[in-house]
């Protein structure tokens with residue numbers, strides 16, 4: 342049986358449940374799914390990769406936001422056709438997040454070169470050509486045995502390098 346939950350603001354940004362198939366095994370809800378089939382609330386801590394040199398969204402801007410960060414806010418807090426205003430718009434990450442979800446966008450920046458890139462990125466977003474990390478893509482986790490996940494031998498701590506506790510009386 343599928344229980345339909347009332348839509349709330351976070352429905353648009355729910356993330357997969359850890360145990361989506363888990364059901365109540367006793368009581369009056371026995372046999373029903375014990376979690377929201379639409380997914381779980383993303384919670385208070387959002388882990389989203391920042392835009393570093395090898396990030397697909399990287400431009401010349403030294404501190405641009407990942408689109409996914411603004412995208413969640415746009416989806417949770419606005420409705421289609423609402424106006425999203427970023428007065429420090431930089432290269433337009435918030436504007437891209439807005440137009441990707443049928444919202445309107447406006448903003449300002451003191452740097453003309455950033456604004457030009459913002460215009461290009463918004464145009465690409467509207468044309469479906471924007472280079473971006475997709476919303477909800479899991480963060481890459483190397484397997485424990487992968488060489489990239491090993492601490493290099495020469496950086497291993499000897500026992501004398503281990504941190505020691507300090508406390509005053």
Ligand SMILES: C[S@@+](CC[C@H](N)C(=O)[O-])C[C@H]1O[C@@H](n2cnc3c(N)ncnc32)[C@H](O)[C@@H]1O
Nearest residue numbers: 404405406429430431432433434449450451452
């Ligand atoms: C943290 S960055 C914003 C980056 C943006 N969220 C993005 O992802 O591209 C802050 C921006 O504010 C701009 N800025 C600084 N002072 C400003 C001002 N007085 N009015 C408008 N923009 C300003 C800077 O040029 C910079 O691009």
